[in-house]
Amino acid sequence: LDDVQRIVCVRVFLIGASGQLGTDLRPLLPADTVALDVPDIDVCDRDGLAQIMRSAAPGVVINCAAQTHVDGCEDAPEAAFAVNAIGAGHVAEVAAELGARVVYVSTDFVFGAAGAREAAYVEGDVPGPLSVYGASKLAGEHLTLAADPAALVVRTSGLYGHAGARGKGGNFVETMLRLAAEGKTELRVVADQCLSPTATAHCARQIVALVDAGARGVVHVAAADHCTWHAFASAVFALAGVDVVVHPIGSDEYPQRARRPRMSALRSERLADYGLAPCPPWREMLAEYLAARPMAP
Numbered sequence: 340l341d342d343v344q345r346i347v348c349v350r351v352f353l354i355g356a357s358g359q360l361g362t363d364l365r366p367l368l369p370a371d372t373v374a375l376d377v378p379d380i381d382v383c384d385r386d387g388l389a390q391i392m393r394s395a396a397p398g399v400v401i402n403c404a405a406q407t408h409v410d411g412c413e414d415a416p417e418a419a420f421a422v423n424a425i426g427a428g429h430v431a432e433v434a435a436e437l438g439a440r441v442v443y444v445s446t447d448f449v450f451g452a453a454g455a456r457e458a459a460y461v462e463g464d465v466p467g468p469l470s471v472y473g474a475s476k477l478a479g480e481h482l483t484l485a486a487d488p489a490a491l492v493v494r495t496s497g498l499y500g501h502a503g504a505r506g507k508g509g510n511f512v513e514t515m516l517r518l519a520a521e522g523k524t525e526l527r528v529v530a531d532q533c534l535s536p537t538a539t540a541h542c543a544r545q546i547v548a549l550v551d552a553g554a555r556g557v558v559h560v561a562a563a564d565h566c567t568w569h570a571f572a573s574a575v576f577a578l579a580g581v582d583v584v585v586h587p588i589g590s591d592e593y594p595q596r597a598r599r600p601r602m603s604a605l606r607s608e609r610l611a612d613y614g615l616a617p618c619p620p621w622r623e624m625l626a627e628y629l630a631a632r633p634m635a636p
């Protein structure tokens with residue numbers, strides 16, 4: 340972390356600071372960072388946002404604010420676009436007015452329309468979202484880069500952090516462990532959707548290192564490898580020493596409101612440009628997360 344803490348020479352403004360990723364970013368940022376979340380800041384309220392940002396006079400703005408409930412976004416597309424797209428545009432426009440660098444955090448769910456693809460997506464691949472959430476985040480990328488062509492857009496995948504995501508009632512790892520604690524001994528989990536599950540602790544470090552390196556444009560930050568949700572759930576129980584049988588099922592056996600990509604794993608061809616390696620393999624990050632879990636037995 341010594342390297343990444345060079346960011347300290349400018350004031351940082353962090354939005355979405357109470358979310359999973361925002362919570363793990365905070366300790367990596369300088370002491371005078373302004374870190375806010377709803378209800379103290381609302382990216383949909385451009386005037387209020389501009390007033391708060393102006394008074395903070397930031398040099399770097401990191402936007403982690405999002406509507407992240409993928410199925411909820413399907414039911415409320417206006418609210419999803421208001422935060423993930425138009426709100427992101429507000430943040431980037433105000434940052435540009437103030438001469439601050441802006442970072443927008445985006446998602447692997449901007450991909451998926453390529454259908455039968457088997458390889459992980461790299462930065463140069465053409466996005467094609469399948470859901471309102473994915474479309475709203477892709478629009479957020481465009482609006483951010485339109486306001487500031489030098490913006491940094493960090494796409495990540497399957498985030499989980501100890502803070503949990505309020506909008507989702509936790510995260511996938513915590514949901515699996517809660518179901519086990521409630522007495523489930525068998526679970527069915529989809530085995531035909533691939534992702535690069537990434538711990539927010541590692542994603543946060545990479546974001547700070549990228550800012551420090553002056554990175555711009557789209558950069559993928561995710562686990563060095565990928566797996567299915569079924570493999571991920573199985574590893575949660577194996578590593579936590581919990582006896583639950585996880586049955587592999589197809590997406591068609593677990594209908595959800597939003598369509599999800601069969602493949603949304605991310606690989607980076609750009610991290611190396613900034614002297615950075617990908618995050619560790621997913622299993623390694625998961626073991627670390629479980630070992631540091633506040634409620635670990």
Ligand SMILES: NC(=O)c1ccc[n+]([C@@H]2O[C@H](COP(=O)([O-])OP(=O)(O)OC[C@H]3O[C@@H](n4cnc5c(N)ncnc54)[C@H](OP(=O)(O)O)[C@@H]3O)[C@@H](O)[C@H]2O)c1
Nearest residue numbers: 355358359360381382404405444446495497498504505506
């Ligand atoms: N979670 C994932 O699996 C995943 C995967 C890939 C990429 N991402 C992206 O990574 C970023 C961080 O995700 P995360 O998991 O840390 O999400 P999170 O825990 O849901 O954090 C997002 C934060 O933004 C806040 N927020 C919502 N609407 C807002 C508004 N109008 N103004 C200001 N703040 C607002 C949320 O508050 P409330 O909770 O009260 O709504 C929440 O505290 C997001 O951009 C997300 O799209 C997430």
